[in-house]
Amino acid sequence: MTTAVLFGVGAMGGRLLRVLEADYPSIEIVAAIDTDAAKIGRTLADVTGYQRFGGVKIVGDLVTALADLPKRPDVLVHMTESKPHLIKEQLLAALNTGLNVVSAAESMFYPGLRYGEFAEALDSAARANGVSITGTGINPGFSYDVLPLVLARGTSAVTRLTIRRCIDVTGTGPGDIEHVGYGLTPEEFNRRIADGRVEGHMGAPESLTRIADALNLEIDEITEAWDLETADFEVDSGDPTLGVLPPGRVIGITQRARALHQGSEVISTSLAMYYQPEKFNLVEEDRIEIEGAMPVMMSIKPAMQSLFGAANIMANTIVPLAAAEPGLVSPLDLPTGGTVRGVARYAVDPSRQAKPGYLPVSRKV
Incomplete structure (x- = not known):
């Protein structure tokens, strides 16, 4: 099971919960953060209507989100703003806490092109803490690249x-x-x-x-x-x-x-x-x-679809990112197939006879 913190319970965050409620049994949201005072203290179910992680309460900062968890989560899913100067401290705080980070910010797809100092700071922090960070979505991250x-x-x-x-x-x-x-x-x-x-x-x-x-x-x-x-x-x-x-x-x-x-x-x-x-x-x-x-x-x-498509791309990135080498990672370097959604694999079923035109298979945990 890959555990994640959701940072941003807005339009994108709600759609990610919709995706995870319908699919991805190997991903679990264990904490949620939002800076909107009207959302703090409420549950994910109250704010979004989705039930799978509905009991998780929204808090206002990362320290509070992690305080009562039995162990450190694997990934922080970042869905707040897009511009580097607005998200830099949010991202660095997560990396320095030892969390892998996947961000929906467009500027995070290839930040080294126009935001060199920003990219270097993130890469250094990720490597120092043995974690990975990337940015992706439907565009950039899929349709255009x-x-x-x-x-x-x-x-x-x-x-x-x-x-x-x-x-x-x-x-x-x-x-x-x-x-x-x-x-x-x-x-x-x-x-x-x-x-x-x-x-x-x-x-x-x-x-x-x-x-x-x-x-x-x-x-x-x-x-x-x-x-x-x-x-x-x-x-x-x-x-x-x-x-x-x-x-x-x-x-x-x-x-x-x-x-x-x-x-x-x-x-x-x-x-x-x-x-x-x-x-x-x-x-x-x-x-x-x-x-x-x-x-x-x-x-x-x-x-x-713009938002729903981006949420699906994000969900597909969570598990591969957690397994990636430390540092600032390009989504182009992650597996094209994305997160494996099942927890079992198919194999030939030996209890039934295979023959030309017929292959019996069953799921193996």
Whole structure:
């Protein structure tokens, strides 16, 4: 059994509990943390409605969470904020307590690219305490990087990749709302893009550089652009803090990123993030096209869900991370198959006769 502490009982944390309630019998949540005073002292069942770990009480800090546990848990599942300066001390505290950490923060997927000092501090703390830390989710962590690289295993001499993703973000939590820019006026959105307060999807440059690394593609610059969408009708954000957005507010963003070499496009991504995209004649889809010795094209309709998909990726990372070598770990280096969900294995059943076209099997604990 792998034991875990849940840090962040918001939109993502609730979906992780949904995942674990339906699957993953080898993972157990033994403590929960949230900084929201309205949640502290309540149980996970009270806040989320999920029952498997429903009796666990939410506390306000890591020290309190660990105080009454009979032994140190294996992993802290971190689902609070995305920006390095907001999460650095949370992550270091967990590492210095001797916990492995898997974070949903986009900045944790490949922090060494843009946040070198942050990455070095985490790597040093993890190694000093003999634990591992990584960041993953649906994107980055799957749709923009792991999945394209799995598909690219089936071809060679890759020259170009195109990734298109359109998703419904209804119900996303305050952390994402703040850095993506939903609910703003167009004028305020553009001001915040210009001064860096709004970044949209965080992690496209990291995904593009990791793909280029893995496939030996030469790039020398990455560009990003943001197109916004407003509506002339009210749109429900699905989040209680943002509520129903009046006409004229940002309810959709399409973020385009391009990796170039000497001015020519090598990798391109497009991510359309909308509340209720069907109202704008958009189709939810993940689409990957790889140009190489054998062209590869894959489409997933509807697209992998943003929050629920990320929660599933996180659940699949918990056990492999606990077994990883100490230090800052890339999710690309963890087993593609993720966490083994069962506690038994199948084998040939010797009590029944095998014959051509028929193989009896049974589960062995």
